[in-house]
Amino acid sequence: SSSSSSSTNDKSFNLSDKRKISYSNFKGLERIDIREFFEDKSGELKPSSKGISLTREQFMVILENGDTIKDWIKESK
């Protein structure tokens, strides 16, 4: 489901049970990461290799074209 994160400092949203979009800024290096996680032996969620880390500019292209992509989804119903 699409609930937001429980922590107020954690800049992320759940896309599904084990998928997240998260924002990070490490010493000015901004990344918007869309990634699948897996449970390790201790039950902790760890990032998998399935995903991609976008720059601010790349992420903005997605948002700017959101309506077009929504149209593609509608057309194919």
Place this chain on the structure above:
Amino acid sequence: SSSSSSSTNDKSFNLSDKRKISYSNFKGLERIDIREFFEDKSGELKPSSKGISLTREQFMVILENGDTIKDWIKESK
């Protein structure tokens, strides 16, 4: 740059030189794929393992939270 695809049938946008977001519907299996490509020996662009294929629902969570993510980006300026 963020130019749209040249082909009218190709439902994709370039996020960068070698990154794309693309929509596909194969026998009702819809996917929104955000992926990095690489050039093979013949110069053809091939999908790399770097990326993630989202369902319609997962993609909609991103769009629905676009304003919040934009706020995160602005805050950290």
